[in-house]
Amino acid sequence: QMQLVESGGGLVQAGDSLRLSCAASGRTFSSYAMGWFRQAAGKEREFVAAIGWIGGVTVYADSVKGRFTISRDNAKNTVYLQMNSLKFEDTAVYYCAARRMRLATTPHEYDTWGQGTQVTVSA
Numbered sequence: 001q002m003q004l005v006e007s008g009g010g011l012v013q014a015g016d017s018l019r020l021s022c023a024a025s026g027r028t029f030s031s032y033a034m035g036w037f038r039q040a041a042g043k044e045r046e047f048v049a050a051i052g053w054i055g056g057v058t059v060y061a062d063s064v065k066g067r068f069t070i071s072r073d074n075a076k077n078t079v080y081l082q083m084n085s086l087k088f089e090d091t092a093v094y095y096c097a098a099r100r101m102r103l104a105t106t107p108h109e110y111d112t113w114g115q116g117t118q119v120t121v122s123a
Contacts, residue, residue, distance in 0.1 A: 002026040002112050004096050009117030014088055016121075020081040022096030022114055030074040033103035035110055036081045038092035038119075048094070049081060050103040059105060064090075088123040 008020040022034070035050035049060045049070040058070050069082040079096060094117050097110035104110065 002029070002032065002098055004098060004112060004114035006094065006096050006114040006117040009094060009119045011120045011122065012086055013122050014086060016086050017082070017084045018086065018119060020083065020094055020096075020117060020119070022079045022081075024077045024079070024098065026077070029077040029098075032098040032100060032112075034070075034072060034079040035097045035099070035103065035105070036070060036079075036094060037097060037107055037110075038090075038094045039116075040089075040092040043092075045095070045107050047105045047107070050105060051079065052103045053101055057103060059103060061105075083119070086119075086121045088121050091119060091121045093118050 003025040006022045031053050033053050036048040037045050038048050039045040047061050051058050051070045067085045072079040096114045098112040099110045
């Protein structure tokens, strides 16, 4: 069973950047599509970005397109989320998730989740 551990969250000001990391255990990381989701207080979990198992295919939510970049390093079993030009509304707990093979954009399609990392953006 794959395990995911996120890191890199914190408190920043609007306009700043952060890079989240998600380290995966297991030797089959390269065969998993990876996604980032976020959940703000009182709201449902929402899709942020996803990357295919090869890494050439990426998908973004409209709200982060052009500001966030998802990438992966299969040699390090790690997926990243580079977040630039952060806005107050990006404040949330960010989760990484994994699913076999094809990427997806809805939470219920992912079967492995990390514990989340808090990102707080002050206005």
